Amino acid sequence: MTVTITSQGDVAIVTIDNPPVNATSQAVRVGLMDALTKTERDSAVRAVVLTCAGRTFVAGADVKEFDTEPVPPHLPDVVAAIEAATKPWVAALHGHVLGGGLELAMGCHWRVAMPQARLGLPEVTLGLIPGAGGTVRLPRLVPPQTALKMIAGGKPITAEAGLKFGLIDALAEDDLRQTAIQFAKAAQEPRRSLSKPVTGARDENFAKVAAQLAAKARGQQSVTAAIAAVERAIDMAPEQALAAERTTFLGLKASPQAKALRRLFFAERATLNDPRCKGPARPIDRVGVIGGGTMGAGIAAACLLRGLTVTMVERNAESAAAGAARLHAVVESSAKRGIIVDTRPVLDRFETATDYAALADRDLVIEAVFEDIDVKCDVFRQLDAVLRPDAVIATNTSYLDINTIAATLRDPSRAIGLHFFSPAHIMKLLEIALPDQVSDDVVATAAKLAKRLGKIGVLAGICDGFIGNRIMSAYRREADYLLEDGASPTQVDDAMRAYGLPMGVFEMQDLAGLDIAWAMRKRRAATRDPTERYVDIADQLCALGRFGQKTGKGWYDYDNGMPVPSKKVDEIIAKARSSAKITPRRFTADDIMERILAALRSEAAAVLAEGIARSADDINVVMVNGYGFPRWTGGPITSSG
Ligand code: COA
Ligand code: NAD
Numbered sequence: 077m078t079v080t081i082t083s084q085g086d087v088a089i090v091t092i093d094n095p096p097v098n099a100t101s102q103a104v105r106v107g108l109m110d111a112l113t114k115t116e117r118d119s120a121v122r123a124v125v126l127t128c129a130g131r132t133f134v135a136g137a138d139v140k141e142f143d144t145e146p147v148p149p150h151l152p153d154v155v156a157a158i159e160a161a162t163k164p165w166v167a168a169l170h171g172h173v174l175g176g177g178l179e180l181a182m183g184c185h186w187r188v189a190m191p192q193a194r195l196g197l198p199e200v201t202l203g204l205i206p207g208a209g210g211t212v213r214l215p216r217l218v219p220p221q222t223a224l225k226m227i228a229g230g231k232p233i234t235a236e237a238g239l240k241f242g243l244i245d246a247l248a249e250d251d252l253r254q255t256a257i258q259f260a261k262a263a264q265e266p267r268r269s270l271s272k273p274v275t276g277a278r279d280e281n282f283a284k285v286a287a288q289l290a291a292k293a294r295g296q297q298s299v300t301a302a303i304a305a306v307e308r309a310i311d312m313a314p315e316q317a318l319a320a321e322r323t324t325f326l327g328l329k330a331s332p333q334a335k336a337l338r339r340l341f342f343a344e345r346a347t348l349n350d351p352r353c354k355g356p357a358r359p360i361d362r363v364g365v366i367g368g369g370t371m372g373a374g375i376a377a378a379c380l381l382r383g384l385t386v387t388m389v390e391r392n393a394e395s396a397a398a399g400a401a402r403l404h405a406v407v408e409s410s411a412k413r414g415i416i417v418d419t420r421p422v423l424d425r426f427e428t429a430t431d432y433a434a435l436a437d438r439d440l441v442i443e444a445v446f447e448d449i450d451v452k453c454d455v456f457r458q459l460d461a462v463l464r465p466d467a468v469i470a471t472n473t474s475y476l477d478i479n480t481i482a483a484t485l486r487d488p489s490r491a492i493g494l495h496f497f498s499p500a501h502i503m504k505l506l507e508i509a510l511p512d513q514v515s516d517d518v519v520a521t522a523a524k525l526a527k528r529l530g531k532i533g534v535l536a537g538i539c540d541g542f543i544g545n546r547i548m549s550a551y552r553r554e555a556d557y558l559l560e561d562g563a564s565p566t567q568v569d570d571a572m573r574a575y576g577l578p579m580g581v582f583e584m585q586d587l588a589g590l591d592i593a594w595a596m597r598k599r600r601a602a603t604r605d606p607t608e609r610y611v612d613i614a615d616q617l618c619a620l621g622r623f624g625q626k627t628g629k630g631w632y633d634y635d636n637g638m639p640v641p642s643k644k645v646d647e648i649i650a651k652a653r654s655s656a657k658i659t660p661r662r663f664t665a666d667d668i669m670e671r672i673l674a675a676l677r678s679e680a681a682a683v684l685a686e687g688i689a690r691s692a693d694d695i696n697v698v699m700v701n702g703y704g705f706p707r708w709t710g711g712p713i714t715s716s717g
Contacts, residue, residue, distance in 0.1 A: 079108055086121060097132055197210045494509075583639060
């Protein structure tokens with residue numbers, strides 16, 4: 077049974093049991109209506125506790141049902157019926173109280189939560205707005221601005237914050253069920269969220285938050301729809317606001333953006349559905365990180381923040397101190413962002429060393445030293461000499477051939493690529509690059525690590541740049557062709573931002589620095605296919621020392637940190653066009669994006685054909701989570717935008 081009723085004295089306990097996350101599937105909705113009828117009828121019942129079995133309260137509507145016709149009873153009706161009950165209902169909340177789960181809880185008359193519970197309305201991230209009264213009830217329980225942030229921003233709040241704002245009535249210290257029962261015993265008349273007035277008017281701060289959220293939406297319709305829904309909840313009578321909410325919800329549910337976001341939701345959870353990830357894995361508690369630069373410090377922090385123990389090895393005491401300082405800064409910033417409460421227990425699990433022997437007890441070592449094949453091979457050899465034979469050895473290389481690096485080991489089957497993205501403690505993506513000889517249990521270990529770090533692991537084959545960087549190289553090449561064909565850097569960057577990317581390709585290069593890619597192009601010059609079209613504008617910029625923001629000039633000139641189009645760059649581009657005998661043509665923003673996306677899709681097709689990526693869905697997951705492609709398109713391969 078998905079919904080059962082037990083009792084303790086005159087309190088009925090209604091329990092939802094619908095693993096894995098107690099989604100409000102049809103069976104749950106039917107069960108709840110049935111429980112409501114029974115408890116209303118049963119004169120021995122004075123009050124009701126609504127609780128969930130398993131690891132969480134209801135984490136939302138069943139996303140799988142969104143692609144089919146809604147089947148009654150509908151969730152808004154279930155919530156309304158519970159709210160209308162004549163006996164008090166107390167929601168006992170633990171784990172994730174999200175979407176339809178929070179809407180159900182707000183239909184109850186009291187809410188008691190475990191302190192670790194998270195409460196939120198993340199529908200906006202699925203291209204929707206709450207559809208079961210969430211937008212109308214929440215502004216009656218928490219301040220308008222908080223409601224706006226939760227509904228249009230989609231980020232959950234802690235139970236403690238919920239208590240402070242008025243969404244939660246009490247926190248349960250240990251026994252949630254007993255606390256809720258005590259609450260139910262003491263409860264008098266039902267106290268209905270919808271009967272309360274809204275907590276405040278829409279003021280200037282509300283407008284400011286709304287404007288910030290709308291600006292961040294970058295083309296995602298659900299955000300503006302969510303803002304409008306909260307505004308209606310504040311301005312209109314609740315019945316009208318509820319009806320408008322439902323209409324908007326149903327309209328959005330069928331929209332291409334919501335469909336794309338749903339596909340991405342399941343794609344992100346399916347990346348490790350591969351037989352190689354399912355078998356037994358090796359332990360991963362004790363990690364070694366080689367190199368304490370940008371990536372080494374970020375990777376060490378990612379591990380420490382998730383409870384692992386880390387030893388960082390650097391070249392000498394000075395570099396080790398610099399690496400430790402970088403790591404400390406990342407951990408401290410995580411504390412400021414509220415990710416951890418106290419830095420001390422995290423830093424207690426960290427140490428630095430300059431001798432590889434310090435890694436003798438490590439389960440897994442990840443190298444993040446300079447991007448140079450000889451340096452990396454040398455590091456692998458040194459690791460081979462000191463590590464336990466069952467320890468996994470990983471490289472964070474961006475482009476280098478992992479088969480060559482693995483071949484330096486006596487047992488290459490324990491080598492794997494773990495390609496983190498910068499900043500490594502924040503970015504969700506982890507490309508797991510599989511060299512030819514890697515053993516299945518090493519792949520399973522990498523998959524376990526991805527989950528442990530809260531990252532989305534995507535399996536990739538070995539090639540220059542794996543999935544993401546390889547596709548991005550093709551995409552950058554096309555942007556260079558566009559310059560030579562007649563577009564300006566500003567036009568290309570504007571077109572990309574209008575498409576929904578956070579930044580254009582040229583601004584991005586100015587931010588990251590042009591010198592590293594230049595060095596790589598020089599290295600590859602000798603082996604480049606001479607028949608391939610090659611645009612040397614970037615090389616000319618570098619030859620002039622225009623390395624981007626760090627030198628004050630790059631694709632743009634910088635005036636007080638603001639990019640302005642550069643006459644010098646325009647001259648270089650004009651000369652390149654004339655020496656390539658190209659008559660510049662005009663491009664619209666759509667033309668530009670069409671060319672860039674076509675290049676990207678053609679490279680993606682090659683990546684698939686060569687078996688570098690398992691599926692188009694995996695490629696979309698990579699481009700969205702590693703390279704800022706707008707989520708609401710579902711990724712560039714199944715783009716609807
Ligand atoms: N509907 C259907 N299935 C869901 C679901 C939902 N709302 N939420 C989670 N699932 C499924 C996942 O697809 C996954 O299935 P799988 O094991 O077959 O791959 C399983 O539940 C576990 O989810 P996962 O995300 O891997 O677990 P987690 O512990 O990392 O995270 C949540 C748990 C609840 C935080 C996360 O699943 C989540 O954010 N879910 C969506 C919440 C939401 O948006 N609700 C509003 C819906 S309108
Ligand atoms: P970085 O220059 O910031 O750091 C490299 C660190 O490695 C330095 O602190 C250096 O002292 C140390 N080091 C060099 N040789 C060493 C050795 N033999 N033993 C111990 N330490 C040694 O470089 P980074 O940006 O952190 O990049 C590191 C690796 O990560 C590269 O392979 C790079 O391609 C890859 N990567 C970088 C990014 C990024 O955005 N920076 C993203 C993904 C992957």
